[in-house]
Amino acid sequence: MLHACNQRFNVTGNLEIFCELNKALGGQISSSLGNLTFLDTLVLSNNGFEGPIPDALTNCSNLAYLDLSRNHLTGVIPPRIDFLSNLAIIKLGSNYLTGGIPYPSETSQNYE
Numbered sequence: 001m002l003h004a005c006n007q008r009f010n011v012t013g014n015l016e017i018f019c020e021l022n023k024a025l026g027g028q029i030s031s032s033l034g035n036l037t038f039l040d041t042l043v044l045s046n047n048g049f050e051g052p053i054p055d056a057l058t059n060c061s062n063l064a065y066l067d068l069s070r071n072h073l074t075g076v077i078p079p080r081i082d083f084l085s086n087l088a089i090i091k092l093g094s095n096y097l098t099g100g101i102p103y104p105s106e107t108s109q110n111y112e
Helices: 032-036 055-059 079-083
Strands: 017-021 026-028 039-043 048-051 065-067 071-076 089-091 096-098
Touching: 032 039, 032 055
Parallel strands: 017 039, 026 048, 039 065, 048 071, 065 089, 071 096
Antiparallel strands: none
């Protein structure tokens, strides 16, 4: 469970945690988030995001915690989500998504 939700940068200045929950944000989730390859936590829950989950998020190879729950996301869960080998927790509930999350790997802990 994520207890604190503060932006954090590593020693080289790369963003590791990006958290914007309960901010009444809307529109589509930008595919440019996929450029944040050092990101290990992404929380955009309880906003008004619409449209699909950008496939580009699967470029965030360090991502361990992903929470996109409680939005208005639609479409298919990106099949390449299983490329995120560090992903331990994924929360996509309370959206309008189709498809499934690939079977959790041995290192995965929590899929919602």
